[in-house]
Amino acid sequence: MSDNDILVEVRDLKVHFPIRRGVLFDRTVGHVKAVDGVDLSIPRGKTYGLVGESGCGKSTLGRALLQLTPPTSGEVKFDGVELTTLPAGKLRATRRRMQMIFQDPMSSLDPRQNVESILTEGLQAHGIGANRDDRRRIIGETLDAVGLPKWALSRYPHEFSGGQRQRIGIARALVLGPELIVADEPVSALDVSIQAQVVNLLDELQDSLGLTYLVIAHDLAVVRHISDVVGVMYLGALVEEAPSDRLYTEPLHPYTRALMSAVPVPDPDVEDRRERILLAGDLPSPANPPSGCRFHTRCPWAQPTRCADERPELRQIGASRVACHWAEQIAAGELRPHEVTAKVTRPEDEGEEPGVVSAPSEPGSYV
Amino acid sequence: MALLEVDDLSVTFARRGQRTVHAVDGVSFSVDTGEVVGLVGESGCGKSVTSLAIMGLLPKQPGLRVGGKAVFDGNDLLQLDDRSRRDIRGRDVAMIFQDPLSSLNPVIPIGLQVTEVLARHRGMKGEAAAKEAADLLDRVGIPDPRRRLKEYPHQLSGGMRQRALIAMAVACQPRLLIADEPTTALDVTIQAQILELLKDLVRDSGTALVMITHDLGVVAGMCDTINVLYAGRVVETATRRPLFRQPRHPYTEGLLGSVPRLDAGRGERLNPIPGSVRDLLPWPDGCAFAPRCARRVDACVGEPPELVLTHDARSYRCVNPVPVPGLTPEADARATAPTTTEPGAVPAQAEPADPPAVPGSGPAPREEETP
Numbered sequence: 001m002s003d004n005d006i007l008v009e010v011r012d013l014k015v016h017f018p019i020r021r022g023v024l025f026d027r028t029v030g031h032v033k034a035v036d037g038v039d040l041s042i043p044r045g046k047t048y049g050l051v052g053e054s055g056c057g058k059s060t061l062g063r064a065l066l067q068l069t070p071p072t073s074g075e076v077k078f079d080g081v082e083l084t085t086l087p088a089g090k091l092r093a094t095r096r097r098m099q100m101i102f103q104d105p106m107s108s109l110d111p112r113q114n115v116e117s118i119l120t121e122g123l124q125a126h127g128i129g130a131n132r133d134d135r136r137r138i139i140g141e142t143l144d145a146v147g148l149p150k151w152a153l154s155r156y157p158h159e160f161s162g163g164q165r166q167r168i169g170i171a172r173a174l175v176l177g178p179e180l181i182v183a184d185e186p187v188s189a190l191d192v193s194i195q196a197q198v199v200n201l202l203d204e205l206q207d208s209l210g211l212t213y214l215v216i217a218h219d220l221a222v223v224r225h226i227s228d229v230v231g232v233m234y235l236g237a238l239v240e241e242a243p244s245d246r247l248y249t250e251p252l253h254p255y256t257r258a259l260m261s262a263v264p265v266p267d268p269d270v271e272d273r274r275e276r277i278l279l280a281g282d283l284p285s286p287a288n289p290p291s292g293c294r295f296h297t298r299c300p301w302a303q304p305t306r307c308a309d310e311r312p313e314l315r316q317i318g319a320s321r322v323a324c325h326w327a328e329q330i331a332a333g334e335l336r337p338h339e340v341t342a343k344v345t346r347p348e349d350e351g352e353e354p355g356v357v358s359a360p361s362e363p364g365s366y367v
Numbered sequence: 368m369a370l371l372e373v374d375d376l377s378v379t380f381a382r383r384g385q386r387t388v389h390a391v392d393g394v395s396f397s398v399d400t401g402e403v404v405g406l407v408g409e410s411g412c413g414k415s416v417t418s419l420a421i422m423g424l425l426p427k428q429p430g431l432r433v434g435g436k437a438v439f440d441g442n443d444l445l446q447l448d449d450r451s452r453r454d455i456r457g458r459d460v461a462m463i464f465q466d467p468l469s470s471l472n473p474v475i476p477i478g479l480q481v482t483e484v485l486a487r488h489r490g491m492k493g494e495a496a497a498k499e500a501a502d503l504l505d506r507v508g509i510p511d512p513r514r515r516l517k518e519y520p521h522q523l524s525g526g527m528r529q530r531a532l533i534a535m536a537v538a539c540q541p542r543l544l545i546a547d548e549p550t551t552a553l554d555v556t557i558q559a560q561i562l563e564l565l566k567d568l569v570r571d572s573g574t575a576l577v578m579i580t581h582d583l584g585v586v587a588g589m590c591d592t593i594n595v596l597y598a599g600r601v602v603e604t605a606t607r608r609p610l611f612r613q614p615r616h617p618y619t620e621g622l623l624g625s626v627p628r629l630d631a632g633r634g635e636r637l638n639p640i641p642g643s644v645r646d647l648l649p650w651p652d653g654c655a656f657a658p659r660c661a662r663r664v665d666a667c668v669g670e671p672p673e674l675v676l677t678h679d680a681r682s683y684r685c686v687n688p689v690p691v692p693g694l695t696p697e698a699d700a701r702a703t704a705p706t707t708t709e710p711g712a713v714p715a716q717a718e719p720a721d722p723p724a725v726p727g728s729g730p731a732p733r734e735e736e737t738p
Contacts, residue, residue, distance in 0.1 A: 053555070053556065054554055124640070142680035161643045164722055191409040191581070191644070192409060192581060192622060193639060193641075193643070194639070196626070196627070196637035196640075197639040197641075198629065200639060203636070218554065219627075220555070221626070221627040221628055221629045224627070224631075225627040225635070259555060261559075262553055262555040262559035262630050264558075264562075264582060264583075264585050264588050265583025265584050265587065265628060265629055266583035266584045266623060266626055266628070267587055267628075268607045268611050269608075269612055271588035278559055278563060279559075279560075280554045282525075282526055282527070284525045303616075305709045315576075359445055
């Protein structure tokens with residue numbers, strides 16, 4: 001896969017939501033910067049995983065990429081076509097090639113539509129299939145692909161189990177023959193044993209249909225499992241982007257390290273051995289993000305210079321891109337972590353007493 | 368005698384015109400002082416109903432039947448009347464719920480909710496109660512506790528709310544703490560903070576902790592003894608390391624195999640358990656996991672498997688358990704239960720014909736079998 005076969009390219013994407021006050025006159029008193037300057041590109045046929053905690057803007061980024069939420073500024077190129085300035089009619093036609101899978105299959109499927117109607121709607125909207133029989137054939141093939149039986153067509157979403165409903169959601173996206181699928185938390189509403197079925201299905205579909213995925217999830221283990229490249233988001237911006245194996249063996253950004261060390265691993269030996277990097281406090285408000293590096297208020301490696309007043313750009317270090325001024329020094333062990341006292345970034349901010357902050361002596365020693 | 372001894376607990380919900388639901392079916396476990404016991408299972412396996420039954424918090428409705436015993440410190444919690452149960456609840460036995468926003472009262476300040484416990488059980492009032500409440504919040508790591516006392520739940524973040532809930536639970540230094548999915552609603556970094564806090568509480572005060580969760584990673588890091596539940600029954604009990612290293616019950620093995628791991632590579636295929644949890648068995652009785660089980664033999668159908676005890680304080684309900692490496696199958700079979708059929712002789716993956724979910728609507732959506 002060459003680098004120039006890029007399906008999706010995002011440049012400096014920003015999505016700001018206005019905060020309005022007042023009854024008679026709507027005044028805009030500020031902006032929630034849900035996504036604030038994200039650059040990423042997804043090669044065709046690959047999976048890009050986006051992880052982060054709730055409120056970091058990962059879902060907004062996914063929606064803005066599909067133009068479901070209009071971006072404030074920035075560019076989104078899909079297969080060479082700029083989407084942000086595309087007229088509505090053309091955008092509609094392009095949507096056939098980029099589909100979305102939602103988190104909760106129960107609330108994203110119309111309970112009053114049977115499966116056939118759910119699947120036909122998209123085909124009719126885009127004028128695919130010459131007649132009813134032709135559409136039935138397409139639907140039948142899609143059902144086979146996602147592993148649902150034929151008689152599912154006449155049934156309604158409530159008659160299916162959670163895993164099957166998610167399969168319907170996948171079929172709905174797949175029936176139009178898309179090239180890009182944005183999956184927003186595709187398995188987090190499912191039970192563990194069912195999760196694995198859906199993860200495997202997504203993998204198989206990619207192999208057989210050559211799909212490109214943007215997978216948005218908070219579960220790092222799931223993202224690592226299905227992604228080629230993983231981007232870690234914090235407060236509306238990417239802090240690190242790396243090939244998935246590298247990200248997990250050699251996390252460079254302090255936030256990525258903390259995130260990795262916080263994920264529980266179902267193995268008592270690993271759990272006992274590894275050291276946790278406990279972060280102090282909660283995510284600051286995206287309406288009033290900290291100056292400089294957004295993570296510096298919670299970062300155990302934060303330095304008195306640069307971190308608080310200079311926003312780090314994503315820099316190429318090896319195969320990764322990292323937004324940290326001190327990534328090399330931290331990786332080399334020159335900088336030692338220190339205890340963090342939670343800073344109050346806004347009047348009602350919830351700062352916390354820091355836990356004991358400890359860090360591994362060398363990268364990758366805790367996984 | 369352990370601090371809490373749950374013996375053959377069963378909870379059934381009966382409704383007119385519908386099948387009786389056996390939410391919990393003969394669950395037994397015990398918790399000792401300073402011990403962390405985990406109840407693990409997927410949704411619908413009866414882990415939350417178990418905890419609610421022990422606490423006497425199940426809604427009183429016709430058709431609800433709770434059987435068995437839950438002996439806490441010599442008293443059977445299930446036999447107590449409401450008044451004496453209320454005396455124990457909150458003082459000796461406390462509970463932490465999954466979703467802190469819906470278990471805190473949204474229109475009452477945090478402070479009042481914490482002092483309520485203190486007033487009810489420790490008879491504290493006014494300034495003394497407020498001071499104690501502030502101390503409690505401080506102890507669970509809430510900064511500036513005096514100001515938090517006046518705030519309402521919506522003003523706190525998710526992690527903070529869960530801390531407030533833990534503060535309420537430990538207000539009377541309970542001897543037993545039941546935590547029902549305490550971190551499921553939280554982000555991983557906050558989850559790590561809360562788990563660390565719970566570990567500290569157990570270590571410092573010797574509280575017994577019952578940890579109810581679906582996350583195998585959480586139990587791997589915390590629990591001394593783990594009970595795996597499936598469809599209302601404990602299918603396997605073991606201490607931490609043996610359970611993860613050598614699961615004996617096929618369900619435990621399947622669960623461990625289907626979790627994507629952080630330290631595994633990209634593209635390694637997961638081994639999902641086929642099908643999904645059903646409350647209906649295609650045959651009258653037997654092992655509830657049998658329809659999804661790769662190790663099914665004829666003996667699985669008919670009656671529920673007996674509890675098999677092995678030497679290393681482990682027990683499981685399975686007639687054809689996963690063999691232990693190094694142990695010959697014959698010796699293992701003798702050590703466990705006599706199986707009439709050899710595992711290889713049976714088409715183990717035969718799909719049972721499911722009964723229709725809606726009567727009279729033809730074939731019901733069958734559970735998918737991923738090839």
